[in-house]
Amino acid sequence: MKQSLLLLLLSILSLNIEEGEDVITIDLSQEEAEIPSSLYGIFFEEITHSGDGGLYAEMIRNRGFEDGNLPSGTMLKDGHAVAKPLHCYSNDSINHFKIAWHDSLYLEGWEVKCDGRTATSLHKITDQKPLNRATPHSLFLNLDKAQSDVWVINSGYWGIAVTKGEKYNFQFYLYSTDLSGCVVKVALIDSKDQIVSSRNIRIDKDNSWQHYEGTFTADASANDLRFALIFPDKGKVNIDFVSMFPDNTFRGHKNGLRKDVAGMLEALHPDFVRWPGGCIVEGLTMDNRIKWKETIGDIVERPGEYNLWGYRSTYGFGYHEFLQFCEDIGANGMFVCNAGMSCLFRNGDYWTDERQVDDLIQEALDAIEYAIGDTSTTYGRKRAENGHAQPFPLKYVEVGNENIGLRYARNYNRFYKAIKKKYPQIEVICALMFSPYLQETEELEIIDPHYYETAGWFYKNADVYDKLPDNIPYKIYVGEYAAIGRSSLYSSLAEAAYLTGVERNADQVQMVSYAPLIEHAAHGKDHLLVLKNDSVYGRTNYYVLKMFSENRPDVNLSTVLKPAVPATMFRTKGYIGLGTNNTEAEFKDLKVTVDGQKITTAGWEDFAEKWNAIRGSWKVDGEVLHQSQKGIDAFAILKDMEFEDCTIELKAKKISGSEGFRVVFGGTDLKNYFMADMGSHTNESVIFREMNDEGSISLFDYRNTTSILANQWYTVRIEIKGDHWRCFLNDELQYEYTYTLDKKHYVVSGYDREREEVIVKLVNAEAENWKVRLQLDNAVSIASEGTKIVLSAVDRFDENSFEAPLKIVPVISGLSGISDSFSFSCQPNSLTILRIPCKK
Ligand code: AHR
Numbered sequence: 097m098k099q100s101l102l103l104l105l106l107s108i109l110s111l112n113i114e115e116g117e118d119v120i121t122i123d124l125s126q127e128e129a130e131i132p133s134s135l136y137g138i139f140f141e142e143i144t145h146s147g148d149g150g151l152y153a154e155m156i157r158n159r160g161f162e163d164g165n166l167p168s169g170t171m172l173k174d175g176h177a178v179a180k181p182l183h184c185y186s187n188d189s190i191n192h193f194k195i196a197w198h199d200s201l202y203l204e205g206w207e208v209k210c211d212g213r214t215a216t217s218l219h220k221i222t223d224q225k226p227l228n229r230a231t232p233h234s235l236f237l238n239l240d241k242a243q244s245d246v247w248v249i250n251s252g253y254w255g256i257a258v259t260k261g262e263k264y265n266f267q268f269y270l271y272s273t274d275l276s277g278c279v280v281k282v283a284l285i286d287s288k289d290q291i292v293s294s295r296n297i298r299i300d301k302d303n304s305w306q307h308y309e310g311t312f313t314a315d316a317s318a319n320d321l322r323f324a325l326i327f328p329d330k331g332k333v334n335i336d337f338v339s340m341f342p343d344n345t346f347r348g349h350k351n352g353l354r355k356d357v358a359g360m361l362e363a364l365h366p367d368f369v370r371w372p373g374g375c376i377v378e379g380l381t382m383d384n385r386i387k388w389k390e391t392i393g394d395i396v397e398r399p400g401e402y403n404l405w406g407y408r409s410t411y412g413f414g415y416h417e418f419l420q421f422c423e424d425i426g427a428n429g430m431f432v433c434n435a436g437m438s439c440l441f442r443n444g445d446y447w448t449d450e451r452q453v454d455d456l457i458q459e460a461l462d463a464i465e466y467a468i469g470d471t472s473t474t475y476g477r478k479r480a481e482n483g484h485a486q487p488f489p490l491k492y493v494e495v496g497n498e499n500i501g502l503r504y505a506r507n508y509n510r511f512y513k514a515i516k517k518k519y520p521q522i523e524v525i526c527a528l529m530f531s532p533y534l535q536e537t538e539e540l541e542i543i544d545p546h547y548y549e550t551a552g553w554f555y556k557n558a559d560v561y562d563k564l565p566d567n568i569p570y571k572i573y574v575g576e577y578a579a580i581g582r583s584s585l586y587s588s589l590a591e592a593a594y595l596t597g598v599e600r601n602a603d604q605v606q607m608v609s610y611a612p613l614i615e616h617a618a619h620g621k622d623h624l625l626v627l628k629n630d631s632v633y634g635r636t637n638y639y640v641l642k643m644f645s646e647n648r649p650d651v652n653l654s655t656v657l658k659p660a661v662p663a664t665m666f667r668t669k670g671y672i673g674l675g676t677n678n679t680e681a682e683f684k685d686l687k688v689t690v691d692g693q694k695i696t697t698a699g700w701e702d703f704a705e706k707w708n709a710i711r712g713s714w715k716v717d718g719e720v721l722h723q724s725q726k727g728i729d730a731f732a733i734l735k736d737m738e739f740e741d742c743t744i745e746l747k748a749k750k751i752s753g754s755e756g757f758r759v760v761f762g763g764t765d766l767k768n769y770f771m772a773d774m775g776s777h778t779n780e781s782v783i784f785r786e787m788n789d790e791g792s793i794s795l796f797d798y799r800n801t802t803s804i805l806a807n808q809w810y811t812v813r814i815e816i817k818g819d820h821w822r823c824f825l826n827d828e829l830q831y832e833y834t835y836t837l838d839k840k841h842y843v844v845s846g847y848d849r850e851r852e853e854v855i856v857k858l859v860n861a862e863a864e865n866w867k868v869r870l871q872l873d874n875a876v877s878i879a880s881e882g883t884k885i886v887l888s889a890v891d892r893f894d895e896n897s898f899e900a901p902l903k904i905v906p907v908i909s910g911l912s913g914i915s916d917s918f919s920f921s922c923q924p925n926s927l928t929i930l931r932i933p934c935k936k
Pocket residue numbers: 141143373374375376497498576611612
């Protein structure tokens with residue numbers, strides 16, 4: 097027996113390591129990154145009816161008959177809302193932004209019925225009798241033309257739900273002619289138009305707007321009701337601002353939030369709440385951006401705005417309500433302001449004119465004053481008038497959202513200076529991700545990279561922040577992250593794996609928030625909370641976040657994972673090819689060498705026989721191969737040849753489009769291959785990428801920030817050696833990566849100083865048990881019993897649902913047999929948190 101093997105055996109025996117156990121050594125004497133209380137927060141944006149029809153408790157949809165208003169900054173043309181053809185801030189293109197539009201939107205959620213049938217000739221939307229300037233439209237009814245009672249029905253947000261014994265407060269405005277003294281019946285009706293509750297309200301005055309209100313108490317629970325105003329008499333009437341709220345809102349606020357939904361958010365113990373977005377901060381056009389001043393004050397006078405996620409926001413859950421929510425749940429507010437540019441994936445128009453930017457900066461300063469200014473200031477006074485004299489807990493302002501480029505950096509510099517000058521205590525977040533334009537900023541506190549990637553990406557890149565240089569001059573706030581694709585425990589554990597890396601590097605990554613937060617089930621997306629009118633459930637990633645947030649230690653402890661069996665080294669092997677993504681490009685002078693020997697060259701004359709053009713439009717033009725199709729990921733491979741260690745060289749030129757070019761290698765079939773992706777992430781970096789059955793996984797740590805310029809030839813060289821790949825542009829190393837075949841096992845540990853407990857977080861995303869030996873070094877004392885909290889399921893693709901909302905939730909139980917070295921088995925497909933009382 098060799099000496100090293102003997103030593104290994106001896107050490108195994110001395111530690112009592114069982115066969116197949118990985119060893120996790122936690123050294124209590126070695127504290128690492130401090131973990132700030134700011135780490136886990138939430139990000140609210142009005143998307144997929146997260147607010148209207150979601151968190152915001154309003155039960156009537158399109159309460160002010162304003163849903164047909166065009167998005168600000170657009171005009172109606174040929175059935176479309178068309179934006180002005182202004183230049184996009186990122187590349188000066190004209191995006192010709194438009195969306196299909198129809199006047200029928202004014203009646204979204206409403207139906208007028210007479211004699212049991214839908215009526216079309218009794219009513220119209222009008223702005224002739226504006227209730228106020230901000231919301232001029234109302235529904236006009238000519239009851240004189242009706243043969244029987246006229247029912248004006250609202251179906252709420254996909255049905256109205258009531259709970260037995262609960263109270264519901266309604267209100268509406270009428271402007272009547274010849275109806276004074278008559279009665280309007282206010283009713284809740286079922287799906288067969290049967291009245292289940294009603295109130296008769298006497299119309300007290302004609303020829304002016306009058307306000308009416310009342311309350312229902314539900315006799316029985318139901319979730320398929322509608323709200324109706326029933327007019328039995330002749331006359332004419334305009335109806336506006338029809339609203340109904342449960343009496344029992346979160347913390348009892350009048351213009352309040354749904355108790356169940358807000359309660360689920362509060363249970364995450366978020367340290368901060370980001371509001372109002374997201375892309376809606378930017379808007380379809382600059383005019384369409386959220387203007388916070390329109391979101392405060394009397395809800396009857398809030399104009400609302402079409403939001404770029406496809407419906408009109410009421411602005412009911414406005415700036416004041418957001419700040420109130422922060423206060424209610426003990427969180428810090430994070431307000432996001434527009435930085436002078438609309439969303440570059442929409443119209444992208446921008447303001448850089450000094451006066452316009454000054455106005456935007458003032459808008460942001462006024463928002464801060466509203467939140468924290470004293471009541472002698474203009475906006476502090478407004479806050480008091482709106483019922484809150486004390487300041488709100490606003491701590492952060494983010495300048496813009498997902499912006500890029502020099503124009504952004506210049507505007508950011510101006511916002512930063514102005515905000516810091518007046519409010520040095522506010523922490524200012526820069527919306528740039530890891531981007532070359534960071535160099536253009538004068539001062540940086542925090543940047544905001546976003547990650548919408550596949551589960552595979554999160555597993556592969558759980559260590560992404562371990563690779564950050566120690567000396568980056570800013571902190572990181574991951575404002576949005578989500579494992580996209582099939583919603584399941586598997587994708588939630590991918591996020592858990594990623595969060596172990598976040599926590600380990602919490603001295604640099606100081607805040608994270610998942611996105612999007614809430615979806616109405618009618619949208620069929622997969623966000624953290626899924627709701628409908630009568631219920632809400634948390635997906636498994638809600639519980640992942642809750643477990644991390646509730647078990648946040650104060651400081652990391654040195655944690656070393658030694659696998660029992662080292663991972664086998666990966667050997668790259670397979671076909672090679674070329675590609676582009678949404679980009680037109682040209683390629684020439686391809687050469688592949690193995691061991692210094694030229695194996696293949698391409699002048700492209702034999703492209704048709706030797707290559708397989710899988711996607712795209714590939715044409716040979718002399719010595720140049722041209723790929724012209726945009727809007728897809730184009731891809732062509734060299735047939736019948738397999739390469740291992742090799743060097744791929746060629747020249748490539750981007751013609752136009754949003755990215756650069758790609759060199760494919762290690763392909764085993766059409767779904768499984770790797771690539772050097774030059775100009776990935778809308779041309780922000782050069783990285784490697786893996787394509788596999790789960791989708792596309794970018795293999796990067798975001799340190800690379802090279803963009804591909806159009807209309808110039810680049811010399812490209814890709815070196816492949818075993819598991820290691822290097823990508824050069826014009827002979828300069830851009831990015832290198834070592835591909836590993838590690839098991840999906842992740843661990844991080846830390847110390848809770850107050851409770852004197854070691855907290856160990858273990859993610860096992862494999863389908864079998866993960867046997868570990870936990871070794872706690874340098875503890876003064878260790879209790880023999882602790883606690884374990886486990887989130888797991890037999891089927892990794894399982895998920896919670898309305899039918900089984902609590903199918904996969906954390907299970908808390910005792911943990912016994914703890915010592916300075918003890919065995920533990922993590923269940924298949926699980927996140928396990930151990931809390932071990934330990935003195936140090
Ligand atoms: O979370 C949805 C959207 O994704 C956000 O609005 C935006 O910031 C990101 O692109």
